[in-house]
Amino acid sequence: xxxGIKAVLVIAFMLALTSGFLFxxxxxxSKDSSSxxxxxxxxxxxxxEIKQWVPGFEAANPGIKVNVTVIPDQEMTPxxxxxxxxxxxVPDLFMQEASYITYLVEAGCFAxxxxxxxxxxxxxxxxxxxxxxxxxxxxxxxxxxxWQANPGAIIYRRDIAKEFLGTDDPAEVASLLDTDEKMLEVxxxxxxxxxxxxxxxxxxxxxxxASRTNPWVVDGKLVIDEQLIDFMDMAKEIIAxxxxxxxxxxxxxxxxxxxxxxxxxxxLPPWGxxxxxxxxxxxxxxxxxxxxxxxxxxxxxxxxxxxENTPHKEEAWKFFEYxxxxxxxxxxxxxxxxxxxxxxxxxxxxxxxxxxxxLGGQNPxxxxxxxxxxEFRSLNTAYDSQLNDAFVSAIKAYAAGIDKxxxxxxxxxxxxxxxxxLIVE
Amino acid sequence: MEKxxxxxxxxxxxxxxxxxxxxxxxxxxxxxxxxIDIVTRIKFVxxxxxxxxxxxxxxxxxxxxxxxxxxxxxxxxVLLTGYFGAFAGYGFAKYRFKGxxxxxxxxxxxxxxxSQLSIIGFYKLNLKLGLLNTYWPFIIPGIANASAVFFLKxxxxxxxxxxxxxAARMEGYSELGIFNRIVLPCVMPGVAxxxxxxxxxxxxxYLAPLIVLSDAKxxxxxxxxxxxxxxxxxxxxxxxxxxxxxxxxxxxxxLFLSKYIINGxxxxxxx
Amino acid sequence: MSKKGLASKTNNWGYFFIAPFIIVFIVFGLYPMVYTxxxxxxxxxxxxxxxxxxxxxxxxxxADSTFPLTVKNTLKIWLCDFIPQLGFALLLSMxxxxxRIKGMKVFRAVYYLPNxxxxxxxxxxxxxxxxxxxxxxxxxxxxxxxxxxxxAFFKSQSMTQAVVSYILxxxxxxxxxxxxxxxxxxxxxxxxxxxxxxxxxxxxxxxxITLPLIRPTIIYITITSVIGGMQxxxxxxxxxxxxxxxxxxxxxxxxxxxxxxxxNNSFGYASALSVVLFVIIAALSYLAFKTMxxxxxx
Numbered sequence: 001x002x003x004g005i006k007a008v009l010v011i012a013f014m015l016a017l018t019s020g021f022l023f024x025x026x027x028x029x030s031k032d033s034s035s036x037x038x039x040x041x042x043x044x045x046x047x048x049e050i051k052q053w054v055p056g057f058e059a060a061n062p063g064i065k066v067n068v069t070v071i072p073d074q075e076m077t078p079x080x081x082x083x084x085x086x087x088x089x090v091p092d093l094f095m096q097e098a099s100y101i102t103y104l105v106e107a108g109c110f111a112x113x114x115x116x117x118x119x120x121x122x123x124x125x126x127x128x129x130x131x132x133x134x135x136x137x138x139x140x141x142x143x144x145x146x147w148q149a150n151p152g153a154i155i156y157r158r159d160i161a162k163e164f165l166g167t168d169d170p171a172e173v174a175s176l177l178d179t180d181e182k183m184l185e186v187x188x189x190x191x192x193x194x195x196x197x198x199x200x201x202x203x204x205x206x207x208x209x210a211s212r213t214n215p216w217v218v219d220g221k222l223v224i225d226e227q228l229i230d231f232m233d234m235a236k237e238i239i240a241x242x243x244x245x246x247x248x249x250x251x252x253x254x255x256x257x258x259x260x261x262x263x264x265x266x267x268l269p270p271w272g273x274x275x276x277x278x279x280x281x282x283x284x285x286x287x288x289x290x291x292x293x294x295x296x297x298x299x300x301x302x303x304x305x306x307x308e309n310t311p312h313k314e315e316a317w318k319f320f321e322y323x324x325x326x327x328x329x330x331x332x333x334x335x336x337x338x339x340x341x342x343x344x345x346x347x348x349x350x351x352x353x354x355x356x357x358x359l360g361g362q363n364p365x366x367x368x369x370x371x372x373x374x375e376f377r378s379l380n381t382a383y384d385s386q387l388n389d390a391f392v393s394a395i396k397a398y399a400a401g402i403d404k405x406x407x408x409x410x411x412x413x414x415x416x417x418x419x420x421x422l423i424v425e
Numbered sequence: 426m427e428k429x430x431x432x433x434x435x436x437x438x439x440x441x442x443x444x445x446x447x448x449x450x451x452x453x454x455x456x457x458x459x460x461i462d463i464v465t466r467i468k469f470v471x472x473x474x475x476x477x478x479x480x481x482x483x484x485x486x487x488x489x490x491x492x493x494x495x496x497x498x499x500x501x502x503v504l505l506t507g508y509f510g511a512f513a514g515y516g517f518a519k520y521r522f523k524g525x526x527x528x529x530x531x532x533x534x535x536x537x538x539x540s541q542l543s544i545i546g547f548y549k550l551n552l553k554l555g556l557l558n559t560y561w562p563f564i565i566p567g568i569a570n571a572s573a574v575f576f577l578k579x580x581x582x583x584x585x586x587x588x589x590x591x592a593a594r595m596e597g598y599s600e601l602g603i604f605n606r607i608v609l610p611c612v613m614p615g616v617a618x619x620x621x622x623x624x625x626x627x628x629x630x631y632l633a634p635l636i637v638l639s640d641a642k643x644x645x646x647x648x649x650x651x652x653x654x655x656x657x658x659x660x661x662x663x664x665x666x667x668x669x670x671x672x673x674x675x676x677x678x679x680l681f682l683s684k685y686i687i688n689g690x691x692x693x694x695x696x
Numbered sequence: 697m698s699k700k701g702l703a704s705k706t707n708n709w710g711y712f713f714i715a716p717f718i719i720v721f722i723v724f725g726l727y728p729m730v731y732t733x734x735x736x737x738x739x740x741x742x743x744x745x746x747x748x749x750x751x752x753x754x755x756x757x758x759a760d761s762t763f764p765l766t767v768k769n770t771l772k773i774w775l776c777d778f779i780p781q782l783g784f785a786l787l788l789s790m791x792x793x794x795x796r797i798k799g800m801k802v803f804r805a806v807y808y809l810p811n812x813x814x815x816x817x818x819x820x821x822x823x824x825x826x827x828x829x830x831x832x833x834x835x836x837x838x839x840x841x842x843x844x845x846x847x848a849f850f851k852s853q854s855m856t857q858a859v860v861s862y863i864l865x866x867x868x869x870x871x872x873x874x875x876x877x878x879x880x881x882x883x884x885x886x887x888x889x890x891x892x893x894x895x896x897x898x899x900x901x902x903x904x905i906t907l908p909l910i911r912p913t914i915i916y917i918t919i920t921s922v923i924g925g926m927q928x929x930x931x932x933x934x935x936x937x938x939x940x941x942x943x944x945x946x947x948x949x950x951x952x953x954x955x956x957x958x959x960n961n962s963f964g965y966a967s968a969l970s971v972v973l974f975v976i977i978a979a980l981s982y983l984a985f986k987t988m989x990x991x992x993x994x
Contacts, residue, residue, distance in 0.1 A: 044641075047656070048485050069641040070485050072655020074938060078958040082639040085743035086557045089640050246829065246848070252464045253828045255659040259461065280461075386960070389939065397943050400851075417760050418960050434791055438803050441788075444866070445806050449813075451832055452821060464828065467835035509716050516713025520706070528714055535721055537919070538729065539977050541927040541950055542970040545957050546731030547724075549740075562724070569721040600709045629814045631930045632950075636958060647816040651934050654820055661824055671817045679812055683805045686812070690871065691878035 039315050040065040044080075044094040046073055046302050049337075056329055057322045064315045073097045073385075077104070084109055092310040093320065098134055099384040101144055101303040105135055106382050110143035110305035111313075118306070118317050120145070123325050126343050130298050130376040135305065144305035147324045147333070149340050149347070150269035151371035152207050152297045155277050158289050158360060160264045164190055170291035170367065178294040180234050186264075187243040196263050200249045201238045203267035205231065205392060210297035215379040216387045221423040222415055224408070228391065232398050232407070239399040255280050269299050270340040270368060273358075278338045281358045290364040296374040340368045347372075383419060390414040449672055456665035463661045478662035485656050485663075488670050490642065491649035498560050498634075498645060499627040502567040506623045507616040508609075510573025511581070515608050517574070518581040519590060536571040541632055548636050558639050563630060573619040576689075580615040581608060621682050622689025628675075646671050735967035742961045753968035762944065763952065763969060767976065769857065769940070770948040773932070774925035776861035777868070782917065784865075785872035786907075792873075793880055793906070794898045804877070807870030815867070819934025822863055826850070850936055853945035860932050860946050867931075872917055879913030880906060915988045919981050926977045929954065949973050 043050065045068050054066045069091070071079055076096055083090045096104055104110060113120040120142055124132070128149050135144030154177065158168035164186060165176050177183050187197035198204060212225035238244050245263065247253045257263040258280035266272050270290075277288055304323065306316045322329055330346045333339065338356055341347060347369050355361040381387075394411035398404055416424045455463050457472040482488060517529055540547075551562050585608050593603045609616070631647045638644055644652070653667050679686065736754070739747045757763055788807070792800050810818070826833045829846040837845035849855050883906065891901045929950040932940065939955070940947025953973070957966030 070656050071641055072652050074655055075652055078636075079639040081742045081958070081961060082557060082636070086552055086555070088555075089558050246851075247827070250659050251828055252460050252659045252661045252824075253830055256461050256464050256830075393939075393941065393943055396941075400943070413761055417756075417762050418956075420756060420962075420965075431795070434795060434797070438788075438791070438797065441784075442803060442806050445810055445870070448821060448825065449809075451825060455832065463832065464830040467832055467839060513714045513717040516710045520708075520710025520713065522707045522710035525710065528718065531718065531721070535725055537923060537981075538725060539923050539927055539974060540725070541929060542953070542974050542977075543728040543732045544953070545735055545963050545967045545970060546728035546733075548957075549735065549963070550724075550728050550731055565720060566724045568716050569718075569725060574717060594706075600706070600712070604713070625812050629812075631814070631816050632954070636954075647814045647930075650814065650820055651816040654823070664820065664824055668817050668821050672813055672821075675812055675814075676809065679805075679809065683808075687805065687808065687874055690808075690874050 038063055038065055039312050040067055041093065041312060041315055041319055042091040043068045043304075043319075044071050044076065044091040045069065045304075046071070046076065046095050046097060049302070050095070050304075050323065052333060052336075053319075053323045053329060056332075057319055060322070061315075061318055064318065066319060073100060076100065080104070080109070087309075090307050090309070092312050092316045093304055093306050095302050095304045096144075097385070098146075098299070098301045098303060098380070099388055101135060101305075102380040102384060103382040104305070105137045105143045108137075109308055111308045111310070113142045113145070113306070113320075117314050118320075120325075123343075126345050128342060128344065128372050130372065131301070131342050133376070133378045134298075134301070134380055135303050144303040145320075145324050145342065146301040146303045147330060147342050148269075148271060148301045149342050149368070149372055150271060150298050150301045151340070151368050152210065152267070152293055152295075152299055153269055153272070153364070153368070153371075154265050154267050154291050154293055155273050156265035156289055156291070157263070157284070158287050160190070160195060160261075161289070164193075164195075164264075168289060170289055170362070170364075173289075174291040174294060180230075184234065184237060184243075187238065188241070190264055191241060191243055194262055196245050196257075197243045197265070198238070199254055199257060199263060199266045200244050200247070201235045201395070202249050202392065203244075204238070205235065205388075205395070206299050207267055207293065207295075207297060209388060210299040210379070211295050212379065213377070215381050216383050217381045217422065220421070221425070222387075222412070224391075224411075229408070232395055232404060235395045236399040239396070259284055267293075269301075270338070270364075271300060273364075274337045274339040278356075278358050285358050286360040288359050289362055290359060290367070292364075292367045292371045296371040296376075298372075298376060340365060344369075383422070386418055387415060390418070449676065452665055452668050452672060456662065456669045458662060460659060460661040463665075474662060475666065478660075478666045481660060482657075482663040482666050486641075486649060486653065486667075488649060488667055491644055491646045492670070492674075494560075494643055495628055495646040498563045498630075499624050501560075501564045502627045503620040503624045505564065505567030506570040506573045507620040509568040510570055510619050511577045511609055511612055511616055512604065513574045514577030514579075514581050514612075515604050517578045519585075519587065519608075532571045532574050535569070536575075544632060544636055547633065551637055557637055558643060559637075560643070562637050563627070563633060567623075567627075570619075570623060573623065576619055577612055577615050580612050585611050618685050618689045621685040625675075625686065732967045732970050735964055736971045737964075738967075739962070739964040742958075742963060749964065753965045754972075756965060757968060757972055762947075763949070763972075765944060766940075766947050766949045766952040767973075769944070769946060770926055770928065770950075773857055773860050773864070773928065773946065773948065774921070776858065777864035778918075778921050778925060781865050781869045781872050781921075782914070784869045785876045785917075788869075788873045789876040789880055790898075790902050790906070792877060794902070804870070804874060808874055809870065810867045811871045813867075815930030816934050818863060818867065819931045822859065823850075823935050826859065851942060853942055856936065856942055856945045860935055863931050863935065864925075864928070868921075875917055876910065876913060879910040883909050911988065915985060918984050918988065922980050922984055923977055926973065926980065 041064060043066060048068070048070055051068050054068065058065060073096065076094070077100060080094060111118060127145070131146060131149055132142060136142050154174070156173060161168040161173055165173060167173065177186065183197065190197050208227055208231045212227045214223045214225045216223060245254055245257055255276055258277050259282060266276060268276065273290060281288065304320065306313070306320060310316050324330070324342060327343065327346055330341050330343055331349055334341045334346065334350055335353065340350070347365060351363065351365040351369060353363065355363040390411055394407040397410060398407040412424050415422060454468050454471050456478060457475040458468060459474050459477070462468070462472065513532070517525065547562070551557050556562050589607060590603055593607050598606065629647060630645070631651070634645045634648050638648060650667060650671055653664055657663050737748060737750060739749045739752070791797065792804070797803065825831060826849045828834070829848070834846035837847065847855070849859055887905050888901060891905050896904065927950045928948050932946040932948050933951055936942070936946060938951070940951055949969070953966045953969045956969060957963050
């Protein structure tokens with residue numbers, strides 16, 4: 001019987017614990033709903049950066065609250081499919097990375113951003129055309145947008161550039177690295193002294209994908225661009241000879257390398273500076289510089305759209321407008337984070353402002369504007385994230401020693417099994 | 426010779442002990458250093474960055490909410506498991522109805538079903554019933570926990586004399602009353618063992634919540650943990666804190682309840 | 697138990713008591729399985745209409761070269777985990793049965809500890825402990841003077857598979873030990889005494905008396921391990937990136953089902969894969985049962 005008492009106690013304890021939690025939760029929820037006329041917008045985001053706009057937005061718009069929920073890229077689409085399927089619990093606004101966004105844009109779950117009460121056309125001339133294209137569906141309707149503009153860039157160490165290239169001037173560095181052969185030559189020289197040329201071969205892969213001629217799928221047929229097939233050899237050389245750090249992007253070592261003296265550059269758009277170099281730089285403040293590569297491209301970005309059937313259309317648009325299209329808020333954001341943004345007017349203003357301390361006083365925004373002024377082909381398809389993952393895995397297989405044709409064959413096989421409706425030749 | 430052997434045996438046992446504990450120890454230590462420190466040098470003594478890492482973690486996710494959510498599922502689940510385990514166990518133990526053997530075979534067979542393979546059907550069923558993004562699909566199955574039925578049936582057969590039940594019946598107790606007032610108190614220790622044991626497996630449930638829950642506020646601990654890497658990317662310090670929070674309470678509870686858990690374990694094997 | 701004591705009317709109350717179990721089992725256990733079977737002949741993208749396609753999905757499986765690979769991976773990972781797991785469990789339970797070990801219960805409880813921890817945490821934990829040249833494990837190895845350190849654990853396919861097998865072993869050997877020991881305690885002590893009188897040493901006693909007598913326990917462990925092992929998901933999904941990298945080395949069949957269902961949104965195909973896997977698991981369990989039972993006859 002003693003055992004019995006103990007058991008009852010354990011169960012009572014567990015009950016008390018849960019009811020405590022339940023109570024605490026319901027208490028916090030009832031606090032939220034106490035004032036009836038407050039609309040709470042639910043936003044699903046890939047990261048926490050969007051939270052920066054929330055306090056300013058809530059202050060300017062009493063009566064609207066914004067609740068941001070962070071969900072990683074990989075989980076976002078499955079979670080969305082689940083809520084869209086049941087029609088319950090769909091967020092008012094949701095966000096996805098550039099290579100996943102086309103699937104959602106084409107699936108028709110985002111509202112047409114130029115149908116009242118939305119009116120993105122009023123801003124069209126002030127938005128970088130290339131960025132607008134990414135969130136535009138195949139019928140020409142704009143459904144998603146990002147606050148970032150993301151031209152390709154090389155973020156490099158000035159001291160290492162001087163040592164191996166004889167200069168740290170951005171324009172000269174760009175011209176010394178303007179072909180694959182030149183890059184590999186420099187990488188070879190750096191390796192002899194124990195310096196890795198680039199943070200990860202994936203940096204270069206992204207640049208090649210963004211600057212290729214053909215999108216992954218044309219008329220329902222898989223197309224592997226020549227540039228990517230050629231890149232396989234370059235990637236193999238980089239991986240096999242250790243010209244990169246040998247870890248995936250976003251691994252802890254990959255970030256920690258900002259502070260080491262054994263890495264020359266990250267080849268990433270401005271967000272690479274904003275998320276990687278700037279926050280990690282401490283003793284390397286002032287030792288960094290940015291240049292734009294000779295071939296311009298745009299890569300990545302977090303695209304946000306409004307759920308087609310949201311009950312809070314007006315409020316959602318207000319928030320959308322505040323994040324993307326509000327000059328002051330955007331300028332403030334860019335100034336603090338070091339990011340480059342979607343509105344041309346803000347970019348012009350940024351180009352006039354002071355330089356970055358981490359970059360030794362350099363202001364790269366003029367260069368970015370020039371890069372953004374190029375014509376960009378629209379390369380997005382609904383298949384991009386999966387096909388890129390599969391192709392990178394084929395590159396890794398090739399670098400690990402299997403035959404090039406076999407690696408490509410493996411890639412095609414993966415595509416066939418994942419997307420039986422695609423024509424693969 | 427015997428002595429040397431004994432020393433070797435102890436050395437072996439202790440080595441295994443270290444292998445089992447070391448990863449947890451490293452989690453706790455690493456959770457107190459910055460990401461950069463972690464990839465610079467191995468540490469065995471805790472540092473002072475725990476609160477900072479914890480702050481960073483709380484900024485992006487609410488780990489305690491995941492903790493509470495897991496409790497909200499696991500506690501009702503185990504209570505149902507304990508009660509209905511005894512309920513069905515009593516039915517099998519004390520009544521001689523037609524098809525009893527057949528139904529008991531169903532109980533045994535349900536232990537062997539590879540449930541992960543029916544996730545697609547499970548998902549669609551819940552979609553149809555409107556149970557997606559709720560906790561019901563994880564709580565209700567507590568009623569049909571075969572191991573609890575099996576264990577408590579045996580216990581009722583052994584500890585509750587049929588004469589006691591008959592006496593109660595004479596006194597005018599209803600059948601349900603007999604179960605609630607006489608049988609259940611008798612097998613309470615067994616019910617508790619089943620509750621505690623099944624608590625662990627329910628707490629660790631991963632795949633089903635992964636597909637059913639879409640609202641991040643409802644994520645259970647395991648789901649939260651698996652999304653952490655995507656959210657934090659390279660902030661190892663914060664990730665270690667998250668893992669530590671998911672690990673340490675379990676270890677603490679285990680310190681007190683290991684007997685129950687190990688007892689609960691052995692029932693499946695001893696037939 | 698007395699049969700006559702209860703009138704048949706009272707006996708019918710038995711149905712009342714087992715009804716909740718049976719109903720819930722049918723709804724949440726059996727029905728999803730039947731439903732999955734039905735979906736395997738259909739095409740469904742998760743939110744649109746369902747379309748009947750006959751054997752189309754199964755034809756696709758025959759042409760799918762990745763699926764056999766995932767079965768191979770799963771089997772390999774399971775075998776490399778299960779054999780050492782059983783070996784350690786037998787060795788430990790022999791030690792615990794025949795030697796008076798101080799703190800035996802503590803040892804046993806600690807060996808079982810990893811099994812209690814959420815597999816998702818464990819997967820992530822080993823990932824961040826081992827990934828990269830400067831990872832904690834690599835630093836530990838170089839500190840211990842291991843020559844080949846740093847080891848690129850997650851670059852080589854076989855190494856990554858070995859890591860997953862190791863994690864599973866680490867999680868499960870304590871459990872298996874507890875189960876084997878439970879089997880051993882049910883052996884009559886008289887039998888050991890008899891063996892000792894016959895002059896058997898500990899090793900001989902273990903092999904001749906204990907092992908044959910705990911065969912049902914070992915069969916139980918093997919079959920539940922086959923069923924669980926062929927469905928492993930949590931650890932391999934969290935140890936690298938959900939896609940079974942590097943090069944699908946740890947893409948298990950369950951992960952593959954999940955990918956097709958919830959990443960590629962082809963639920964019909966995922967169901968068909970589940971059905972085939974179900975058949976494979978049933979066959980393997982039967983095979984395991986037959987071979988282990990068969991030994992008895994010889």
